[in-house]
Amino acid sequence: MLIVIALLPFIGALVPGVMIRAGRNACATFTAIPTLLALVMLMTLAPQVMDGGVVRAELEWLPQLGLSASFFLDGLGLLFASMILGVGLLITLYARFYLSGDDPMGQFYTYLLLFQGAMLGIVLSDNILLLLIFWELTSLSSFLLIGYWKHLPEGRQGARMALAVTGSGGLAMIAGMLILGNIVGSYNLTDILAAGDLIKSSEWYLPALILILLGAFTKSAQFPFHFWLPHAMAAPTPVSAYLHSATMVKAGVFLMARMWPALAGTDAWFYIVATTGLVTMVLGAVIALFKDDLKALLAFSTVSHLGLLTMLLGFGTEAAAVAAVFHIINHLTFKAALFMTAGIVDHETHTRDIKRLGGLAKLMPITALIGTVAALSMAGIPLFNGFLSKEMMLEETTHTVWWGNPWIVPALATFGALFSVAYSLRFIFHVFGGPVRDDYPHHPHDPPAGMWLAPALLCVLVVAIGVMPFLATPIVNMAASAVTGVPQDGYLKIWHGVNPALFMSIAAVAGGIVLLMIHRPLDRVWAVMPRPEAKNIFDRLMGWAVSATRWLTDATHNGAISRYLAIFIVATVALGYVAWSGGGISAPTRELLPVPPVVAIGWFLLVVATGSVVIMHRSRFRALVIIGIIGLMISSGFIYLSAPDLALTQISVETVTIMLLLLALHFLPKQTPKESGALLRLRDGVIAAIAGLGTASLAYVFMLRDIDTISGFHLANSKTGGGGTNVVNVILVDFRGYDTYGEIIVLGIAGLAIFAMMDALLNGPAARRLRNLDLSSDRSRDRHPLMMVVATRVMMPIAVVVGVYIFLRGHNQPGGGFVAGLVISIALLMQYMASGFVWTQRRQQIEYHTMIGWGVVIAGLTGAGAWLAGKPFLTSGFDYFHIPPIEEFELATAALFDLGVFLAVLGSVMLMLYSLSRMARTAGETVNLEPMDFDPADRVQNEQEAK
Amino acid sequence: MIYMALYFAIGCYGIGLVFNLWRIARGPDAADRILGLDTMVINVIALLILFGILKGTAMYYEAAMLVAMVGFVSTVAYCRFLLRGDIIE
8 A cells, every 4th residue: 555655646646747637637637546546545554653653565666776666654754745635635736726837737637646656765764765756856846947947047047956955965875874784784764763873883974964964964955955946936836835835845854854763863963964054054144034036035034044943953852842843833824825825916917026026915814824824933923833932942942052062053943933933924914915006017915816826824833733733733743653653742832931032032033023124224234245156166167067078078078089098998907907916816727728839820821810900900991801811710710629510600601791891892991091199009919919918918817727607507407307419509598589579680680770870871972972983993704703603603502501400400409590691691601703794683482581580580589488398588498309210309488489490680781781782883883684794505595486 | 532632622722721821811802802712702611511521420511501602692692783883773
């Protein structure tokens, strides 16, 4: 059930984009349905959690990596999940009326549900790796939501900034979480929370703490990362209300609360978290007072309140944690209402500039009432819920000693509260109070009920909790018990008696009123005060990062393959050297095999030929001839070292390669120009020599030792498991059949891609160059010599029989579909060479494309056939048959699979050569319709007819 | 006796390979090189058969046959390239 709840928004996200075709109401309704459904399901689980139980659900995913999709629901999770879903519903309603007809609403709701799902995932995850995934998902989906109005540059910039800040914080958190998981030895949140003492005594505690806090602080916009939140206000107001007041920015706070039992209570925690929170709270409150943009004011106020929450959690005491939980609820109610109010004002008057507003109370009384109630709560005026938690916060500060100083925290907290009162009152008086003006950009009036219903509902909560705090008591206790790990049963009340907190509250309210009165002169002072502009600093930092990465990219990826190879090879050699010098190597266990003189000659030829290619590679044709020597020597080496399969394949591949290269060389310059200086070539030469020597010595060392490899298993199981004695073939078609299946598909794709590229090339500008190419100079007039035609005709059936033979015996003797395909393609190529393209092509009935297709299909069907026998894909079967008078023989499905390999190889090779040879005809080559230049039979016939 | 003959023959073909290499290296023109390579293929075929006799297995004969079958194809291709430029017209 928990998993269903977590998945519902993601499934639901598929719907709005489609439902928008049925109209905006349908779209909004279908967004609300999954949310509502999830909320209802959550509520059925609620009683169990309220009784102190924990609901769990687990889905094995990658247990080897400690990754399982496990979810759990405790008090804290329930509180957040119901907040996310509840506010999500309200926002869906609000956005329906807020978005104009021009906005793509389907997209908006899809993003919204994606975000909702990600957020829900964070609060329900029981696995920190899973939590991290959802964490990053919220960053991504919020990027989409902030940049929703793609036409606004501020929207795009704000979205990028938010993603950069929260994303990099997320990266730091991944590192921190991994350290944490390592300390505990489990990635399960439940285990981690239970291992608080172990974590705090670990020497890795501080790094883990700092990294995790970086993630939490960036997400929750704590100083000095607070700057992204105001810029994210370029988003549509429903997004601001949902992400930037109620849910996403609370994710950081949630994480600190979640990790509270594991990480809190140390000096490091107190000084880092509480101090950051305190600074953020005061700074945010001060800046908020001087912002004229309604949403900017609310954004900085949110920063300030998040600071307050962070500070409370930083105190590390249980009472402070209770206050924090209570304030999370209260802040949600009044701040979401305020954002929606700001959105309504913007919607109706077409401006958010406080300096252009005022007197709206008479024009839009309902909105004014909602705004006033919410703002008073934000100010911390009695009988509204903000007062209660603020009082608790102030009370807690009086117990806090900071660096031996008992009054600095309460004093600063009161100072922050004072500014908080001031900006809250400014919101009321400068927007709704004062005389009605006649210069609004648009004449305002109250919006339709659908728009004010959502904030009004929140305001009812504000007042209800404010007047009757016992309503919220069980919820707060439930969540606070989950945070602290100790059952909490305190109760909330309005009147705490005459205590320091009361005086601080009174001082804050009085000071706030005074501050608002002298706001105008203060504003002028603020305007001329120098202050760092976060956006400029951020842009400069990003600029540096971009130029640094660009430098790195340009230095390593300059487009020259020699550079890539040099980097790759040097790195590999260095790694090999490190590995080599690190581990000990056992003494050699094998004797060096004797080297007969002829073998030495073969080796000598190989070395000389290889060296010559390096020296002579600029003369391309000569290099090709020398490559022929190399291929021949390698193939005979394979035969000598008892690898006939490899030799068969090698010699066929060599032949096909040479033909392919010759075909291409016809249209290429016959000389390679020098492209690099002597020094560079020397460098590359040294690198290549080191790499070659390294590989050779590695091979030498390994071949002198018996190393336990998988070969033993293959040898032992080839006959019994795969039904064949040719281990190489059994590996190809059975043990690693999946590999082979993938490879023939890749080969087929390569063949088709060459065909397609050549097609595009021959219809493009290159075709013009080809047509102007003069290739006719100095050529033999013996185009299709009689001797060659006759020889290849004789060879054809022999080669085909050899191919079939190699194919058939492949399972038990050297051979198989791959080699057979190559042999037959060589037989066909001979005909092409002898009698020309057109003559041969006319006699070729099956298209090569089809052949590739059939190959892959046959192999696939053979593999799928295993399903009929109830076995996994590509399991091969074999049996022995006896039909007199034939001797007993074996039939294996592997042979059918091999047929697929055969067809795919044949088709691909032929298609490649076919495609390359098409170039010649574009270049204006004529074709021959006769099989040979001069057919003696014709002459005899002609003479007879003449008679 | 047979072994002595075999070793002698193997030695001769081995030296033959070195001479082929010399021809391929010296040239003087492309046709000499192609011929050198073709001869080298034939020498290798001979060596494979001799090895087969020496070891008493049929596997080498087969390999030799296959080399013989496909070995001349590349020679043809080289020649066609020299004579006509395009090997498949």
